[in-house]
Amino acid sequence: MTISTVSAVMTADPITVSTKTSFKDIAQLLTGNGISAVGVLDKTGALVGVVSEADLLPHLWDDPKPRWRDRRLARKATACTAKDLMTSPAVTIDAEEPLAVAAAMFAHTRVRRLFVLRDGKVAGVLARRDLVGVFTxxxxxxxxxxxxxxxxxxxxxxxxxxxxxxxxxxxxxxxxxxxxxxxxxxxxxxxxxxxxxxxxxxxxxxxxxxx
Missing domain, CATH: 3.30.1340.30 (Histidine-containing Protein; Chain: A;)
Structure with a gap:
């Protein structure tokens, strides 16, 4: 293995959904596959957002009104499809970027995962643990x-x-x-x-x- 790029350590072919995928189907995908997020694709196959476990949790609020002064989260509390649940835009990185660039992006954005693109299409997903794994x-x-x-x-x-x-x-x-x-x-x-x-x-x- 030579100088590592994102493609060398990413998880290829991540699970994705359409903008019309239901809340329940997304919840089942996350729990059934042991993952924390899915990418959301539009009709052309372009990545338009991400639905993570955190995007589903507002549904457990006792009162869905925006009392936290965050109307975005309040909207998620009543959302039923990926289009309204997703966080957009998704934080992405190119498959051929070096791991040092990915590490810097994790530090600056504080996200838990980066969706990986190749020629503008989703090719994989990179988690922080994937970077830590290179030290083994x-x-x-x-x-x-x-x-x-x-x-x-x-x-x-x-x-x-x-x-x-x-x-x-x-x-x-x-x-x-x-x-x-x-x-x-x-x-x-x-x-x-x-x-x-x-x-x-x-x-x-x-x-x-x-x-």
Missing amino acids: RGDAELEREVTERVLRDTLNLGPDRVGVEVRAGVVTVVGRVERRSDIDPVTRLIRELSGVVEVRNRLDYVWNDVA
């Missing part, structure tokens, strides 16, 4: 990828020049490169690999080509 990669697998894909294939640095050690996702590189400007790309490329917790770059250089 084994150290041996990660060390092999750093050594072979990053150092050898991309940067042309063999084990005679740079050594690698990975422990608990922390990547340590030691050795000597030709130029000082060769050091930063090592850190950057390793940091982009899925499963890397930290990069400790201890490389030395022969001559300083940085002003």
Whole structure:
């Protein structure tokens, strides 16, 4: 696995509904499939919103009147179809975006999931736990990828020049490169690999080509 994109860890072909799908059918889909939300598609197949568990809960209010000064939630308390229940627009991300972009979107939007688009159509759904899961990669697998894909294939640095050690996702590189400007790309490329917790770059250089 090389530098990870959203498509590498997303759940493909998520469950979706139409704007006319009923409240009860949505509730059954959520509970029956063990999911927390469904995407809502219009007649063209475009994603127009999301109905989550939170969108259904206002139906349990004793009084559906907008006493919380939130007419949007009050409307959901009496809504019967996805069109009126959904939160719109949906927060989306492209399938080929790097995981770092997805992580930033989760932090900024505080949503629990991102619907993933490919060519404008729903291709998957990405949950926060999917990102956390990338850190479960084994150290041996990660060390092999750093050594072979990053150092050898991309940067042309063999084990005679740079050594690698990975422990608990922390990547340590030691050795000597030709130029000082060769050091930063090592850190950057390793940091982009899925499963890397930290990069400790201890490389030395022969001559300083940085002003």
